[in-house]
Amino acid sequence: MTATPTAAAPFTTVIGLEVHVQLQTRTKLFCGCSTTFGAPPNTHVCPTCLGLPGSLPVMNRTAFELAVRAALALGCKIAPFTKWDRKNYFYPDLPKGYQISQFDLPFSSEGALEVVDPKGALSRNVRITRVHLEEDAGKSMHDEGAGTGDTRIDLNRAGTPLCEIVTEPDLRSPQEARAWLNELKLLLVYLGVSDCNMQEGSLRVDANVNLHIPCDGGRIAKTPIVEIKNMNSFRSVERALVYEVARQYEEWQATKAEMGKTPKQTRGWDDPAGVTRAQRHKEESSDYRYFPEPDLVPVTVSEEWLAATREAMGDPPSVLREKLAAKWKIPPYDADVLVNQGRELVAYFEDLAERVGEGKVASNWMQQDVLRTLNERGGSIDAFPVRPAALAELIGRVAKGDFDTSRAREIFAEVLASGRTVDDVVASMGIAAVDDDELITLCRELLAANPRVVADVKGGKEQAAAGLIGQAKKKNPNVNPGKVRAMCLDLIRQM
Amino acid sequence: MSLSRNDVAKVGLLARLALSDADLDTMTRELSSIVGFVGQLEKIDTADVAPLAHPLDTQNVFRADVPKPSLTTAEALQSAPRHDGECFLVPAVLGDTGAA
Numbered sequence: 394m395t396a397t398p399t400a401a402a403p404f405t406t407v408i409g410l411e412v413h414v415q416l417q418t419r420t421k422l423f424c425g426c427s428t429t430f431g432a433p434p435n436t437h438v439c440p441t442c443l444g445l446p447g448s449l450p451v452m453n454r455t456a457f458e459l460a461v462r463a464a465l466a467l468g469c470k471i472a473p474f475t476k477w478d479r480k481n482y483f484y485p486d487l488p489k490g491y492q493i494s495q496f497d498l499p500f501s502s503e504g505a506l507e508v509v510d511p512k513g514a515l516s517r518n519v520r521i522t523r524v525h526l527e528e529d530a531g532k533s534m535h536d537e538g539a540g541t542g543d544t545r546i547d548l549n550r551a552g553t554p555l556c557e558i559v560t561e562p563d564l565r566s567p568q569e570a571r572a573w574l575n576e577l578k579l580l581l582v583y584l585g586v587s588d589c590n591m592q593e594g595s596l597r598v599d600a601n602v603n604l605h606i607p608c609d610g611g612r613i614a615k616t617p618i619v620e621i622k623n624m625n626s627f628r629s630v631e632r633a634l635v636y637e638v639a640r641q642y643e644e645w646q647a648t649k650a651e652m653g654k655t656p657k658q659t660r661g662w663d664d665p666a667g668v669t670r671a672q673r674h675k676e677e678s679s680d681y682r683y684f685p686e687p688d689l690v691p692v693t694v695s696e697e698w699l700a701a702t703r704e705a706m707g708d709p710p711s712v713l714r715e716k717l718a719a720k721w722k723i724p725p726y727d728a729d730v731l732v733n734q735g736r737e738l739v740a741y742f743e744d745l746a747e748r749v750g751e752g753k754v755a756s757n758w759m760q761q762d763v764l765r766t767l768n769e770r771g772g773s774i775d776a777f778p779v780r781p782a783a784l785a786e787l788i789g790r791v792a793k794g795d796f797d798t799s800r801a802r803e804i805f806a807e808v809l810a811s812g813r814t815v816d817d818v819v820a821s822m823g824i825a826a827v828d829d830d831e832l833i834t835l836c837r838e839l840l841a842a843n844p845r846v847v848a849d850v851k852g853g854k855e856q857a858a859a860g861l862i863g864q865a866k867k868k869n870p871n872v873n874p875g876k877v878r879a880m881c882l883d884l885i886r887q888m
Numbered sequence: 889m890s891l892s893r894n895d896v897a898k899v900g901l902l903a904r905l906a907l908s909d910a911d912l913d914t915m916t917r918e919l920s921s922i923v924g925f926v927g928q929l930e931k932i933d934t935a936d937v938a939p940l941a942h943p944l945d946t947q948n949v950f951r952a953d954v955p956k957p958s959l960t961t962a963e964a965l966q967s968a969p970r971h972d973g974e975c976f977l978v979p980a981v982l983g984d985t986g987a988a
Binding site: 418419420424425426427433434435436437438439440443451452453454455456457474476481483485498534535542543544545546547548680682685687689690691692693 | 902903904941942943944946947948949950951952953954955956957958959960961964965970972974975976977978979980
């Protein structure tokens with residue numbers, strides 16, 4: 394896609410994202426307090442994360458390694474030497490009065506993550522400016538209803554390890570931003586870096602957006618950059634950006650205000666109202682008065698360490714899609730759907746495909762039956778009652794002609810509902826393979842009882858045979874409709 | 889190098905200190921003297937000196953990701969000027985956090 398304005402939008406939308414993800418560690422970044430979500434307030438706190446005098450931070454090795462894994466997966470360069478800095482600001486949920494973050498020497502920079510639409514409509518390489526490691530703040534709760542004027546502070550979250558991922562302003566539409574975030578989330582979940590649960594605050598997104606508007610004489614006017622906060626889902630990110638793009642274009646038409654002439658603005662997304670609202674002006678970064686953190690020593694990353702991390706990483710989703718499509722000879726669309734459901738579902742599919750011996754057949758059952766049922770019932774694939782072995786048996790018996798696909802779907806539904814084995818269900822539903830002798834007898838009876846159909850078929854209307862299938866199923870629900878049809882046509886030809 | 893009164897007023901604001909005019913005069917003089925003292929370093933030629941990120945010649949200090957007991961809520965709150973038994977209580981703060 395090119396970045397030129399179109400008739401539909403007389404400007405180019407320019408979006409950059411700043412994503413914070415909580416790393417999947419058991420303990421906080423600098424102390425041994427648990428990171429488990431949902432504990433009663435101020436039960437996962439200690440002198441270090443409360444910022445009490447005399448306490449000292451010690452870095453969590455797993456947090457650092459997960460952050461490196463994320464950066465490697467995003468194609469970033471890993472700095473051989475990295476250090477931490479204090480970012481100073483006052484807020485009650487930041488007990489030390491500074492956040493330990495990384496300023497001038499982040500551990501990684503200059504990566505990229507491509508977002509690809511399997512249908513080929515959308516594809517963009519989004520450059521990553523930097524990835525760094527920092528600690529989270531606590532939680533402030535403003536009880537406006539009580540009218541007490543107090544703010545309650547819970548510091549359970551203070552000191553939780555966060556990976557901050559900053560992109561270049563490479564995204565060109567709200568839809569693209571959402572698609573890219575989906576891909577980022579998938580990647581981080583695949584690699585075990587983060588659970589990316591937005592409801593629990595494990596993934597947070599801020600978006601920077603402005604418009605490039607061509608003016609007379611070929612000059613490009615750039616609207617002031619706005620940073621949008623408070624978006625609680627990827628859907629909110631898309632909605633907020635759609636709103637903000639329209640608002641900026643309207644404002645530009647009214648004021649002609651350009652970037653640089655007004656300070657950068659922060660706006661909060663009000664989801665129920667569907668609007669962004671102005672917040673305080675963003676402080677200049679120098680106002681944070683960064684300086685090197687004296688309580689933490691630097692980290693140097695050796696080539697051996699990096700190689701071991703790469704080794705342990707596993708395939709990212711983009712590679713897995715290609716591998717699945719090639720190995721099982723399934724269309725890219727199928728591979729995309731399977732991979733997007735997560736690692737566990739891919740394992741289920743591969744187990745099934747291995748047993749069935751035909752990737753496309755296994756994939757069809759995954760897409761049409763397994764995924765639909767999962768969507769309806771909820772829950773994870775690991776807890777799905779029909780295991781690959783049972784499903785493979787069912788598919789195998791369809792291939793053998795024991796019953797047709799629609800009968801197999803009934804059995805599948807019954808196995809799901811009852812939790813019994815395929816064999817059990819087949820027996821209790823009175824489903825038994827119909828042998829050829831039985832089939833011939835049945836078809837002869839049908840033809841004898843339906844002279845009209847016989848006459849029609851002989852007259853060249855083969856489709857008339859379809860009327861026999863319903864009757865055959867009534868006499869014996871286990872017959873295979875395809876076989877009944879073929880057999881009846883054969884018999885009529887011999888008449 | 890010296891600091892202007894405006895520089896000091898800005899630092900005072902960032903530190904949430906209410907500085908009177910007299911305070912500003914004193915602080916401007918005293919902070920300028922500190923900055924001037926440190927400013928002597930500018931006279932040294934550091935072209936061949938590698939930047940120092942930390943005074944200790946130690947690197948890669950880590951701990952294992954193993955939980956340790958936390959404080960009880962009562963212990964955590966015991967020195968707080970105000971609390972409700974669960975949370976620290978502070979005066980309502982308007983606006984949003986400075987960073988994340």
